Amino acid sequence: MAIIRPMRLSDLKAVVEIEESSFPRPWSLNAFITQLAKDTSLCLVAEVDERVVGYTIATQYVEVWHLLDLAVHEDCRRRYIATELLEQLFERCGREKHRGYTLEVRKSNRGAIKMYESFGFICTGLRKGYYSDNGEDALIMWKDSEDMLA
Ligand SMILES: CC(C)(COP(=O)(O)OP(=O)(O)OC[C@H]1O[C@@H](n2cnc3c(N)ncnc32)[C@H](O)[C@@H]1OP(=O)(O)O)[C@@H](O)C(=O)NCCC(=O)NCCS
Known part of the structure; x- marks a missing residue:
């Protein structure tokens, strides 16, 4: 099982490496730094054996959480690491009033x-x-907040 925790500046080397091998138009280092500095963003990493193997970033805008980025190292895929990241993300985002996720x-x-x-x-x-x-x-995807479903 992975440990899911907030992203730190010291994670960014590993994060950028995963980003660059996962996307044809990867985010720059500065784009990650910008998100880390925003108090409306949530940046999480997944760590296995003290190695960062995945991450996700969401930002809140007008009561909607926008999932901006999600990737898992190619050696570690299909082990439910993204699933664990998303579960933690929804748990943490759900603590604040919001309409949903896109x-x-x-x-x-x-x-x-x-x-x-x-x-x-x-x-x-x-x-x-x-x-x-x-x-x-x-594709634009949407998920109602837990409150909207209650
Ligand atoms: C998409 C990504 C984040 C999934 O990460 P992951 O840790 O491998 O995903 P999980 O193991 O949690 O997968 C959970 C379920 O999602 C589905 N799934 C995930 N990746 C899949 C794939 N490549 N093919 C088919 N189904 C897949 C499956 O239903 C899987 O459950 P199963 O293994 O029991 O069939 C990863 O493949 C990745 O980093 N891809 C490159 C970057 C990317 O595309 N990010 C998303 C941008 S929107």
Whole structure:
């Protein structure tokens, strides 16, 4: 099992390495630093045997949590590390009043879409040609907050 904890500046070397091997248009180091400095953002890492193997970042804007980034080191995938990160994220985000969660995901990213659906996300729209590297469409996904479901 992974330990899920808040991201620190000292994690960023490992985080950027995972980011660069996971996405065709990776975030820069500065983009992570900006999120870490924002008090409206939540940045978590997953650690296994004292090694950072995954992370997720969400930011709150007008009572909605936007899931901005999520990745797991390719050697550690399909071990429910992303699942643990998301469970912790929802637990922590759920402590504050909000309407729900939203994210964008590549239409071709079937594995991630399946995972988000298992958490209750539904597809609510499409951004045509959203990804500039290959012009791929993004699915917009939404999940109601726990309060809205009560
Ligand atoms: C998407 C990603 C974060 C998933 O991380 P992970 O730790 O491997 O995911 P989990 O082990 O928690 O997967 C949970 C479930 O999601 C689904 N899933 C996850 N990855 C999948 C894949 N590649 N193919 C099919 N289903 C997948 C499965 O239902 C899985 O359960 P199962 O293994 O019992 O079938 C990881 O593949 C990754 O970093 N990809 C590159 C970056 C990325 O695409 N991030 C998401 C951007 S929106």
